[in-house]
Amino acid sequence: MTARRTHTVTLIPGDGIGPEVTKAVVEVLEAAGRQTGVAFAWHSFAAGAEAFAQSGSYIPRELYDSIASTRVALKGPVTTPVGGGFASINVTLRKEFELYANFRPVKNLPGLATRYPGLDLIIVRENMEDLYAGLEHVVVPGVVQALKIITEKGSTRIARFAFNYARKHGRKKVHAIHKANIMKLSDGLFLSCCRKVHEEFPEVAYHEHIVDNTCMQLVMNPYQYDILLTENLYGDILSDLCSAFVGGLGLVPGANLGDACAIFEAVHGSAPDIAGKNLANPTALLQSAVLMLRHLDESEMADRVQAALEAVYTDGRHLTGDVGGRAGTQEFADAVVAALEALPAAS
Ligand code: ATP
Numbered sequence: 001m002t003a004r005r006t007h008t009v010t011l012i013p014g015d016g017i018g019p020e021v022t023k024a025v026v027e028v029l030e031a032a033g034r035q036t037g038v039a040f041a042w043h044s045f046a047a048g049a050e051a052f053a054q055s056g057s058y059i060p061r062e063l064y065d066s067i068a069s070t071r072v073a074l075k076g077p078v079t080t081p082v083g084g085g086f087a088s089i090n091v092t093l094r095k096e097f098e099l100y101a102n103f104r105p106v107k108n109l110p111g112l113a114t115r116y117p118g119l120d121l122i123i124v125r126e127n128m129e130d131l132y133a134g135l136e137h138v139v140v141p142g143v144v145q146a147l148k149i150i151t152e153k154g155s156t157r158i159a160r161f162a163f164n165y166a167r168k169h170g171r172k173k174v175h176a177i178h179k180a181n182i183m184k185l186s187d188g189l190f191l192s193c194c195r196k197v198h199e200e201f202p203e204v205a206y207h208e209h210i211v212d213n214t215c216m217q218l219v220m221n222p223y224q225y226d227i228l229l230t231e232n233l234y235g236d237i238l239s240d241l242c243s244a245f246v247g248g249l250g251l252v253p254g255a256n257l258g259d260a261c262a263i264f265e266a267v268h269g270s271a272p273d274i275a276g277k278n279l280a281n282p283t284a285l286l287q288s289a290v291l292m293l294r295h296l297d298e299s300e301m302a303d304r305v306q307a308a309l310e311a312v313y314t315d316g317r318h319l320t321g322d323v324g325g326r327a328g329t330q331e332f333a334d335a336v337v338a339a340l341e342a343l344p345a346a347s
Pocket of ligand 1: 021240249251267269273281
């Protein structure tokens with residue numbers, strides 16, 4: 001089918017397993033685009049250490065300019081050095097473009113035996129504040145202070161995002177996750193904002209759970225949750241925990257959403273232990289790309305990619321090692337393209 005529409009998208013392959021999973025996802029999207037009359041103009045940029053080696057800057061000016069003009073990016077993981085080194089590229093981009101909502105659906109894929117079949121929960125994580133403000137300093141040698149920033153504005157808008165999503169998509173419950181028994185002012189403010197926003201959404205049930213109890217409750221019975229509404233750090237930790245319920249970090253997608261721009265990226269990081277070995281599972285980035293297609297109003301294409309992905313999981317012969325298969329990244333991507341071709345023709 002000849003292309004009827006072209007989407008210009010900023011592409012950040014990233015490092016570690018990023019380039020492998022990005023290549024796989026681009027191949028799938030282009031195959032699906034050929035079937036549905038959608039073309040992509042990819043503006044591809046390095047970021048992080050690789051960009052620094054090339055251009056002397058961790059986030060090149062052209063990358064910022066590209067996102068500002070395309071307003072949508074698909075991003076692989078970019079390594080953040082532990083301890084010293086440069087600031088997180090992920091966090092920097094989220095702040096620069098005010099991507100205040102991190103949306104992470106945790107859902108089982110068919111055919112995968114997991115401990116919690118049929119699980120379908122969503123993490124809505126505040127994406128710009130909290131300990132991620134990066135405000136740390138040495139008070140005196142041997143004493144370091146990190147500032148946890150929680151604002152009424154940030155808490156209110158992430159709560160409104162969660163409740164709006166619940167209303168629009170018929171989700172029943174929102175749990176605000178906190179540690180307000182200890183952090184009475186900061187988490188207390190977060191909770192008071194959530195309660196206030198809830199008053200506008202009486203049809204959505206609202207509960208509050210303490211974060212450590214939430215970890216236990218999640219492992220005992222994750223089905224009790226629908227939408228988890230969290231500050232930044234708790235959301236990061238709970239995302240990795242919840243990814244294990246549906247098969248691991250290789251599967252769970254994410255979207256960083258603001259009022260003007262959106263960056264779609266997997267929950268996982270750069271996984272250096274398996275980088276460059278054709279072992280990485282591209283499903284998490286592919287499901288992030290499905291979220292991107294919905295954001296671009298390409299719902300037919302999104303449905304087709306998701307259906308092809310699910311067909312590969314149902315079939316089970318071309319899965320990667322992290323979910324018990326033997327296929328490499330490329331073989332998995334080829335299987336998704338073949339599954340796309342086996343679907344009925346697009347309208
Ligand atoms: P970050 O803090 O940067 O987000 P993380 O703590 O989420 O990173 P990762 O590097 O993403 O950690 O991954 C932890 C482990 O999970 C990896 O070492 C790897 O074994 C596994 N893993 C992550 N992503 C994938 C993937 N796409 N395919 C297969 N295994 C993966």
